[in-house]
Amino acid sequence: MIDVPTLVEQARQGRPRAVARLISLVENAAPELREVMAALAPYTGRAYTVGLTGSPGVGKSTSTSALVSAYRRLGKRVGVLAVDPSSPFSGGALLGDRVRMQDHATDPEVFIRSMATRGHLGGLSWAAPQALRVLDAAGCDVILVETVGVGQSEVEIAARADTTVVLLAPGMGDGIQAAKAGILEIGDVFVVNKADRDGADATARELNHMLGLGEARGAGDWRPPIVKTVAARGEGVDEVVEALEKHRAWLDEHGELAVRRRRRAADEVEAIALAALRARIGDLHGDRHLATLAEQVVAGGLDPYGAADRLVAGLTGR
């Protein structure tokens, strides 16, 4: 029997074990999940969330770790949610280079959590925001959401933050790869990491060009800054924090923070509703029915839409 009210109270006091326990309940979609979320609701909405995304190899882990250090110097309580892609079949997270985070492992004001991106479409879409709520209620001033991949779902997660940081590095195929991954549009702040390498200036210039930063914008529009860093040595990281704070102030001033948060909440509610409906499809029909329908589709006797109709029919009575 899990004592949710006590657990939530301890998490609010920032006790790491309670925070970890609550996130595990979220990840495992435990029966207590609803009770946990209801209990957390009044204490959420305070944390500033920053999403970090970029191609593999640009130094996301190193940058995240450096940002944690920078925020700690400012006396902030920091949460880190590292969203790791995983096999669609195993469900396990690969924490290869999480090692760097060990720097902060003994700091009681830093909460670090890795999360696997499950095998099911939409799986992540409910789990990550719920974990954010736990960190939020635990009094984190800033939560960094680092996504390892640059796939659709990873990018969506990063884009749902209050501020989204897109990382690049020289000589990685640069801008065109970033553009292909669809991550240029979502960046509020751009970071060219490994700026001590050849080509850093060229990458920044190319990025500047692709973003059309030279073009005229409306007076109130946000112009995404491009910051050069060498995260491994901490260089430029304070400038990134400065850019983040500026963006946060801009969001506040223009009412954009509320807009983004409402959009995020709406996505979250819709994802949970769909997951619930999905579960009901399973409950109603059992795997046998779906398997039978699938067999008919493979045999060409039924098209997938006709099969879907039959699957849904029992659920809604229509």
Added chain:
Amino acid sequence: MIDVPTLVEQARQGRPRAVARLISLVENAAPELREVMAALAPYTGRAYTVGLTGSPGVGKSTSTSALVSAYRRLGKRVGVLAVDPSSPFSGGALLGDRVRMQDHATDPEVFIRSMATRGHLGGLSWAAPQALRVLDAAGCDVILVETVGVGQSEVEIAARADTTVVLLAPGMGDGIQAAKAGILEIGDVFVVNKADRDGADATARELNHMLGLGEARGAGDWRPPIVKTVAARGEGVDEVVEALEKHRAWLDEHGELAVRRRRRAADEVEAIALAALRARIGDLHGDRHLATLAEQVVAGGLDPYGAADRLVAGLTGR
């Protein structure tokens, strides 16, 4: 007014314009979509589908193009579905290096189509399989599904093929990046492309090690081969085709082809059912209701699960 039966008949005869038209209907979720799918159903299930995935820069487009040439030499009709990631906001596909495919543009026995991976979770999961059905009914012997990204949804698409090819290249962070992307488990055939570069042997060895290919397996188990290629010069590509044909024979022999196809159809039916339910949530409540609920969630007065309950309630009457 679109004459679906005529369009389907023309597509079956392999007329490119009809094929393109049908895929567009699928992509745009046109009102005729259901009619199209019902009309195609009896003519599907013949094509052998091959998924290709791997990190950006390993040479997926070049490899796909080389495979098209190889299959054409065998007299096969070939379909190519290139799944391109796109901005979650624009929905447009970036076709940067699709240029190589121009080699096959005038070949009437080759159908090439690029597809954007939409902004919505689950969006792709219904569109790509439906496009496959069109190419299948159009008499393609082989359909190559190339995914540009290595994100969750892209990997899922590639993994749903009859045979999944995972591409690597030397000096790209190699195995560990592939492992992080969760693509090692889904490979039926591995290709180390750019094998004329330094480190190709090391990459193959590392891959061999990570796959545990040295370990004992059951007698009937499939041992994923590792093929070295220089796709830009066509080297090793016939060996890839040979490996694919071997895997196909193995699938057939062990009844695995039917298993995979039933699983794929079940995923497809479930995705369509969920999309339908999602649309009904919108129909029933309108965006206003969701927006109001989201506002309450942001304010902390309601937790996302409670909000989701209210959203679903009107739909199922429970």
